[in-house]
Amino acid sequence: LDIGLPGDFKILDQTSAWMLIRKNLDKLDLNYYKPRGNPTRFIHALIDHFARCKDQGIYPEDYLEYGEELKTNLTDLPEDEEAERIKEVASAYHVYQRMLLENSVLDFGDLINYTLNLFKERPHILEHYRKKFKYILVDEFQDTNWAQYELVKILASSDNNLTVCADDDQAIYRWRGASFDNIIQFKKDF
Numbered sequence: 353l354d355i356g357l358p359g360d361f362k363i364l365d366q367t368s369a370w371m372l373i374r375k376n377l378d379k380l381d382l383n384y385y386k387p388r389g390n391p392t393r394f395i396h397a398l399i400d401h402f403a404r405c406k407d408q409g410i411y412p413e414d415y416l417e418y419g420e421e422l423k424t425n426l427t428d429l430p431e432d433e434e435a436e437r438i439k440e441v442a443s444a445y446h447v448y449q450r451m452l453l454e455n456s457v458l459d460f461g462d463l464i465n466y467t468l469n470l471f472k473e474r475p476h477i478l479e480h481y482r483k484k485f486k487y488i489l490v491d492e493f494q495d496t497n498w499a500q501y502e503l504v505k506i507l508a509s510s511d512n513n514l515t516v517c518a519d520d521d522q523a524i525y526r527w528r529g530a531s532f533d534n535i536i537q538f539k540k541d542f
Contacts, residue, residue, distance in 0.1 A: 363457070382440060468502055
């Protein structure tokens with residue numbers, strides 16, 4: 353409620369996200385990523401791509417801006433076509449995010465990113481949770497993505513009462529958005 357989300361939102365799993373996009377496929381305005389033989393072919397790839405964007409803290413507005421900058425700065429034909437594809441995906445990501453909110457649903461990446469936004473926009477709420485969680489322990493730290501690490505840092509930054517447990521030999525979830533760089537960055541940050 354503090355940042356404009358409905359209080360009764362539901363969490364969307366991958367199957368439900370696929371069904372939501374399938375039902376609203378025409379709203380995505382796809383050209384390149386809408387094959388003629390099977391219009392639903394790229395839905396899973398788009399959902400995975402949107403999830404990776406959220407893991408990295410790339411918001412739809414940022415992605416749209418990036419696509420516009422590419423389009424403006426590139427003039428060669430192959431790069432221009434690539435810029436159009438990026439702009440198409442960025443636009444689809446923006447529409448997807450709007451569809452989620454219109455249907456009062458969020459996906460897992462939204463939970464982290466909206467929490468980050470809440471803490472940045474409402475410092476008194478961040479302070480409440482910093483006081484509530486005096487000590488923070490993150491197990492399997494090698495499996496965190498960028499956004500999750502940002503959330504940990506913002507919660508722990510006042511007292512630095514943070515412990516992480518990580519094993520670089522078990523860093524096997526890069527395909528799911530985990531960033532081994534978080535372990536290296538942790539040493540610099542704390």
